[in-house]
Amino acid sequence: MSEKKYRFLFISAFCLPEDSPFSGPKRGDGIPKEERLQNYGNLKHLLDDVDWEMHPGPLTNYGNWTVENRQEFLQVAAGRLPIVKEACESGKYNAIILEGGGEPGFLEARELTRRYGIPVTSCGHSQMHMASMLGNKFAIIDFSEVHTMFYHNLVVQHRMTDRCASIRNIGYYHSKPYYNDVESFSAERRKAMAGERCEAVERAVAESISAMEEDGADVIMFGCSGGFWMKPFVEKRLHEEGWDVPVIEGYGAAIELAKMQVNYGVTASGLAFPSDRPQKRPRKIVF
Structure with a gap:
């Protein structure tokens, strides 16, 4: 990747098998990132200053159709987290954007990416x-x-x-x-x-x-x-x-929120998303 200020990875919520008869993102290699990113034409101007890559997301393991209900969201959320972890460990990106309006795995990804000091945003x-x-x-x-x-x-x-x-x-x-x-x-x-x-x-x-x-x-x-x-x-x-x-x-909002966090040098709070063994702990959580 180049040395642009913003180095983002988009991760799809899921991808369908190549032989799926249903509409939705397919796993097939060789598909340009501009075709994988939904509504790229509406977002292009927001990405002029961004060096970005696109991950197709986890292969659906509940069937060959697009995610819609709670069971399907839960299953693709679990599949997306290893992709997030690998992206953080690569050192290539300074923000991650999770595609999908239902943002499967977002809270878990915030907990994970905070340990690496990398902001993650999602659509909702x-x-x-x-x-x-x-x-x-x-x-x-x-x-x-x-x-x-x-x-x-x-x-x-x-x-x-x-x-x-x-x-x-x-x-x-x-x-x-x-x-x-x-x-x-x-x-x-x-x-x-x-x-x-x-x-x-x-x-x-x-x-x-x-x-x-x-x-x-x-x-x-x-x-x-x-x-x-x-x-x-x-x-x-x-x-x-x-x-x-x-x-x-959601995509435009997620891109701009990611830029803001990179510019401001912040990511999720370590109190809201604590590590397994934090150095300091609150004595209670107040509602």
Whole structure:
């Protein structure tokens, strides 16, 4: 890697086997990093000053489809931690960015990377903190019931219940065996990119407006990283309709939060993420 100030490693939440019939990142070697990083076109300007690499993430061991429920998140989280540890030990990077809206393994990775003095960021955590700086309350646009309830836990985990106005579900799903889903989320993305009418964007815009009118939201963000592609489409539509609100997505927020921590020379607190044998210990934890 070159001697740029920022040396980042992106780690995908998971990768699918090469022969998987479902949409999602595949393990195949030789895929350019720009193709592996979702929505690279929207993020390119944020990476001009970054020397970055991309890891495909752990191979799914629950099946050959995209992660969506708690069991699947837990299994890929365990698979991602050895990749994080290897990256820290390599000495090549000064920050790690975990892909995936559900941020599997993020807290565990914070504990691990702190020992090496390397900050690690992820999508949900970064979005929530950025959104809390931009307004009073944020709304999350998510896509399926099971993922929405998983994301509900993240809001509680990151102590953002007072800043989250609502999570709005637009009713799409990742493709899986034994389900004949008529409405495919990935198909909606293809429509939007082709300039066609996209029902997913229509629903996201409608739910964003409802979140502002009914729930008190003044910032919009997204849950699943599979929906981050909607950011420019939803932002444009809301602004055209007169809604002067920030619309943010997780990868950009995670990149900027990583830069901030590198610039400021900080990483996670050793009290929040203590080592196995800390030199000092608090006598109690106060809630």
